[in-house]
Amino acid sequence: MKKDTIIIGTRSSKLALWQAEYVKGRLEEKYPELTVELKLMTTKGDKILDAPLAKIGGKGLFTKELETDMLAGGIDLAVHSLKDMPTEVPEGLVISAITKRFDPGDAVVSPKYQKFADLPPGAKVGTSSLRRKAQLLQVRPDLNICDLRGNVNTRLQKLEDENFDAIILAVAGLKRLGFGERITDVLPKSTVLPAVGQGALAIETRADDEEIRALIDFLNDEETVQCATAERAFLGRVEGGCQVPVGVYATPAGAGQLQVEAVIASLDGSRLYRDKISGQAADAEKLGRKLADILLGKGGIEIMHELGLLLNRK
Structure with a gap:
């Protein structure tokens, strides 16, 4: 060396x-x-x-x-x-x-309510993520979702200062900074899929x-690399970034298999296309691209065009 x-x-x-x-x-x-x-x-x-x-x-x-x-x-x-x-x-x-991937979940932090399901109609919820916003509005269109920027400490302070009923943050960030006890609920993957590589x-x-x-x-960590490869391939195929409501999550499925689940949603959550596929972990990149094509074909491509994105469909 x-x-x-x-x-x-x-x-x-x-x-x-x-x-x-x-x-x-x-x-x-x-x-x-x-x-x-x-x-x-x-x-x-x-x-x-x-x-x-x-x-x-x-x-x-x-x-x-x-x-x-x-x-x-x-x-x-x-x-x-x-x-x-x-x-x-x-x-x-x-x-x-x-x-190695840490917890990829999305956490609910609320001083008033123990569970996400307990939030009343019209509750003020803070998040900077269009991915979270679109998926949350799909199941709770009544929520008042407001933009929330800043680092973890700043967002936790804004929770109190700006009268939010709840804010949504990555579980990994909260736990790494010693705020794990502030988590009041973790959104199930069936409700909100995480961001590419989250955790x-x-x-x-x-x-x-x-x-x-x-x-x-x-x-x-080879297992995390395979999952991330599939997730990043999906995102690359749909040309998504922070400005696109896209969630994708790959998990090992045993015997060298990988399961990839993803969602493309409209900004207001009124349209949401979700699916999953499985295959050989060695084909992680192909799996991610294939799932992207499936969701784009279901209607995701219209959403992407509405968002003004140029798709790379090579």
Whole structure:
């Protein structure tokens, strides 16, 4: 091993720092002689907090600045929430490891009601995700769903300050930051499918940095990689980002099989197309693309066109 110091690039939010510290700790445990440093950075998504994500550009908002610095040699790797990563990685970079997936669920946090089902008609619910909004409105069109931006701590504070009846956050983020006890309910997958890669961390490196890629290979979880491959293939096929109400969730089905379930919904939840398929885990990418074509054929393509997206139907 040639390098004695490596630099991890990370956003400066508490959750991003937890994720980077987790990877740092795993590296230091595996390689005691290695010095691992963190370089904190601010992305466009961190700076613009007064507009919905869908209106300011989608997923690359939380990765571009880190990727630019990595290509320039300023950092050796970047740690991201996999769900924040665009399906296409910039030329010269690669996702070299995906960690074992933590809980991928969506949590309900409410100071007033124990269960999502207990929310009264017209309840004020906060979320920044069109995916969550569309699926929730499909089962509860009466809800008043309001945009909620900011990091986990900020959103929890807004829950109290802005008189929300409930807010929806990722289970993984809450538990990682020690807020697990704030979770009052977890939305069943039958109601809301998670975002692509939700609960997993992605470690991005330069494609030609074989030394760094070899160093972090032990963090790669093959089962999670297969699931994420199917999910990202689905998303890539429908050209979806933060601005598209799309949920997809792949799970191992035993004997080398993979089950993939997905949903495409209209913004108001009035139309929702959902299906699932199973196949060989080795064909994860094909499974994701096939399921995308099924849902697009059922009516999803009309929704995507209405959202003004150009579909790549190669």
